[in-house]
């Protein structure tokens with residue numbers, strides 16, 4: 001296994017399901033930040049078989065709401081001085097803004113440019129969200 | 141200044157606010173002359189991106205009877221949207237001229253989107269595709285209130301196209317907020333009430349059947365609806381289902397004396413013309429209540445009083 005040095009200060013996203021790492025990388029727009037970012041894929045894991053992992057060495061706060069939507073089983077480790085100081089368990093967000101797109105072909109958002117559409121959690125089991133404009137349900 | 145209120149869906153008003161609205165409508169019905177000048181100097185923009193003469197007349201009559209004036213269009217080709225203008229720009233521009241806007245549009249969610257670009261001008265949804273049509277619901281509620289004097293403790297039989305009938309979905313949701321209201325859903329199998337509506341109701345709050353005659357005697361309110369051609373992909377299927385229910389005097393024999401028959405109009409064949417003379421038929425009166433409730437609504441959103 002490739003050894004990637006421990007980070008001093010930042011965030012480690014662990015237990016990402018295999019194959020989801022790149023999606024999260026893109027959704028968090030990690031290609032736009034100037035700090036050190038490492039995306040590890042297909043790491044052997046006792047619990048999950050294989051997993052993905054992302055390390056971000058940064059002190060910029062990141063909006064991690066979207067993670068709960070993509071994969072609520074991700075573990076977020078907050079690192080300071082090389083030590084884990086906090087571990088956050090994700091929940092499905094009640095509301096997501098600007099991430100989902102409405103799939104209803106009759107919805108006005110398909111025809112007009114609408115920025116930052118709000119989606120409200122409709123069914124936590126199915127992980128579906130309701131479009132604020134047409135009320136139809138959609139998932140990521 | 142208070143935040144600008146819009147009416148996008150029936151749930152935008154609480155039960156208390158609805159009561160207030162209906163009391164105002166009662167007052168207007170009782171003494172319409174007192175309201176002749178309430179909207180003097182006010183302008184209503186009637187933005188119909190798809191034609192609906194019935195709804196447009198109702199709003200325009202409401203505004204004119206309050207002493208206000210109306211501008212607008214009812215042909216989408218006449219609007220600047222047809223030249224590629226965004227909805228946002230249309231609404232912002234209209235907001236410079238008008239005090240209140242009524243919008244009808246074939247796409248779902250349009251009125252809500254319009255309201256976001258209208259910080260000072262109240263927006264009323266007059267139908268956004270198959271989604272919401274809140275003033276129709278207000279019309280139905282005012283009609284029920286007028287004839288039955290209360291909203292609770294009724295058996296409401298709803299008959300026809302329960303699958304695509306947004307008017308019906310909206311009425312069911314609105315009436316289910318009141319105590320001890322029971323529904324009988326009457327439809328052919330192909331046009332049954334969708335599960336997402338049923339899921340919101342208590343299991344004991346409704347029964348389903350395809351036989352109108354069998355249940356008509358239980359109803360306090362019979363709400364008939366039209367099978368809409370535009371909802372069908374296949375013409376054959378439409379032809380087969382459109383005359384599935386035809387209410388006539390024979391079927392009405394077993395109905396309660398004080399039952400009321402409602403219909404959002406226009407009707408096709410689902411109510412036979414012979415029923416029109418039955419005192420229980422209130423569907424033409426419904427249109428009148430529609431105008432009165434829109435008068436009350438315009439006053440409420442413009443925060444006007446006599």
Ligand SMILES: [Zn+2]
Pocket residue numbers: 102103104107108109131132133134135136249
């Ligand atoms: Zn939508």
